[in-house]
Amino acid sequence: MSDFDKHRVTHLENLDHEKGTYTTSPSPNRDSSSLKDDGHLELPIDPALTDPAADRALLRKIDFRLIPYLSFLYLLSFLDRANIGNAKIEGLDKDLNMTDQQYLWTLTAFFFPYALFEVPSNILLKRLRPSIWIPGIMLAWGTCMTLMGLVENFSGLLAARFFLGVAEAGLFPGVTFYLSCWYKRREYGLRAAIFFSAATVSGAFGGLLAAAIAKMDGIGNKPGWAWIFILEGLLTVVAGVASFWMVPDFPDTAKFLTPTERTMTIARLQADAQYSAGVHEPFRMSRVWNALRDWKTWMAMAIYMGIDGPLYAFSLFLPSIIKELGYTNTRAQLLSVPPYVVACIVTVGVGFAADRTQRRGIYNIVCVSLAIIGYLMNIVPSSTANVRYAGVFLAAAGVYPCISNTVSWISNNTEGSYKRGIVMALAISWGNLNGVVSSNIYRARDAPHYELGHGVVLGYLVVALVGSVVLSSMLGRENRRREERVRNGEREVGGPVERAERGDKDLMFRYVV
DSSP states (O other), X not given: OOHHHHHHGGGEEEEETTXXXXXEOOOTTSOGGGBOTTSOEEEEOOGGGGOHHHHHHHHHHHHHHHHHHHHHHHHHHHHHHHHHHHHHXXXXXXXXXOOHHHHHHHHHHHHHHHHHTHHHHHHHHHHSOHHHHHHHHHHHHHHHHHHHTTOOSXXXXXXXXXXXXXXXXXXXXXXHHHHHTTSXXXXXXXXXXXXXXXXXXXXHHHHHHHHHHGGGTTGGGOOHHHHHHHHHHHHHHXXXXXXXXXXXXXXXXXTTSOHHHHHHHHHHHHTTTOTTTTOOOOOOHHHHHHHHHOHHHHHHXXXXXXXXXHHHHHHHHHHHHHHHTTOOHHHHHHHTHHHHHHHHHHHHHHHHHHHHHTOOXXXXXXXXXXXXXXXXXXXXXXXXXXXXXXXXXXXXXXHHHHXXXXXXXXXXXXXXXXXXXXXXXXXXXXXHHTHHHHTTSOOGGGTTTOHHHHHHHHHHHHHHHHHHHHHHHHHHHHHHHHHHHHHTTOOOOSOHHHHHHHGGGSTTOOOOO
């Protein structure tokens, strides 16, 4: 393949595996002998582009480079934001002379900046290099976490939590968007599930790690909870430095791929109706307004809100809930592990099944229903400690899979790289903003049934359930409308660049229900 053809494949319109050609827009430097009847070029491609074995090898290479390390980064992120719950068990609130309401404010202080900076962060990730932006925000939040171990009063902890939210805002929406630029739609769900399962691993690992680190109580005249913050923060700083070399850029410039592999990656994405892959998209504010005018954006925000509220309530307060069942500090930390293990297994299983079936709405509906049953088992006044603990397993198995499945659903149905990044960030930021509610509804005086907290969480889950049913139905109806228009002979005009601009509004784009 000539250098010219390698460049032009970034404007791929159609990849024909049987003929071994790709169709692209014409160039004024080409003669008309290679033009098709519709005015586009049909050019030969490298045989590797049509070789299934080469495609599988490329996918494995991308997987091994991206998924393990990015999952590790998210494990650190979730560990650092949620370890305040473990620190509270070790006496954080007592040592800093905090009231119950002040502790809730330290949780709340994280979520406002975390939600506010997610959309700007995704725009900056697209405009800048991932290999610079992601390590940079890691260094920032690792520093904040380390300094949390040095605070001596409520005000210091509040300020540290605020800046932790600012720094961490870019990772989850950034990486989920970043992964969508590498994988086909039917490949994305499993990878997103594996990535997000790091949150469940951090829940399990966080309890074990906190129990171990807390035994350093008194070393250096520091309490055990301070060492939890210091050591986990320093680990993030080290990972941030390593990330300058470990995080690659977008597919068209990734240095760990050969030129042919970069071409293959772009080609396979564009053949999957990801029209913006490899196409330069200048940022314009109109892309933000287009995302806001799309009804699917608001549906996505409602569904993600209904899932994310319960997620934060679960991760922040599970250790305290288990402790209220009558177990000691260390035993409470350890008993928080099994529900996360179950959640991890179910999350990956749902990601795999949804990719294979290319149906995501039904999995949201089933998992949300499971979570509702789990929370009902906890709120019923007559439920015993064992029943409530069993309900925790159902809640975890229902809430966690819905996060990655909903993110995958949003990504699959939003085309245009800027639009996809903006819509994903809007949904995730709105969901995270509801962490403010989640962090203020589990009051110590409501133990052990936490009627207020569980009641609000159940309300969130109903919103997610209804939203998933409605969105799935509306997407299916829109697909049928487009198929009818095609049968009636309707066609879009323009080439690959125009198709990339239309994105998911293109007549040939089909939504994942």
